[in-house]
C-alpha cells in the first residue's frame with residue numbers, strides 16, 4: 001500500500017496532535033479546521049475509499065467517530081457535528097487515505113457547505129430510485 005501524508009503521521013514522520021490510536025484507526029486534529037476542534041478518524045491502513053475498506057474496520061471507525069462526536073459536545077459544548085467522508089477525488093477528497101471528518105457545529109455558526117442542488121424532471125426520481133434500490 002502507498003505512503004500517504006496520513007501514513008507518515010501514523011508512523012511519526014510528520015508531527016500531529018493525536019487524540020486516539022488503536023490497531024484499526026487513529027484520530028488527529030485537522031491542521032486546517034473548518035471550525036476549531038475539527039478532527040479526522042483515519043484508517044490505520046491507507047484504503048483509498050470506503051469500497052476498499054473492510055466492513056469491520058469501517059464499523060469500528062464509525063464507533064470512534066461517535067465517541068469523538070460525544071467528546072466534542074462535552075468539551076466544546078457544540079450543538080452538533082458534521083460527520084462526513086469525502087469518498088474519492090471526485091467528491092473533493094484530497095488525501096487518498098480513508099478518513100472520517102468530525103466537525104463541531106454551533107447554532108448559527110455561519111458555516112455553509114455550499115452544495116448547489118440538482119432538480120429532477122417529472123418521474124425521473126422514481127425511475128432512478130428503481131435502479132438504485134438495494135433490494
Ligand code: AMP
Pocket residue numbers: 005014016028029030031032033040085086092093094095096
Ligand atoms: P479530504 O479533503 O477529505 O481528503 O481531507 C483532508 C484533510 O486533511 C483536510 O481537512 C486537511 O486540512 C487535513 N490535513 C492535511 N494534512 C494534514 C496534516 N499534516 N495534519 C492534519 N490534518 C491534515
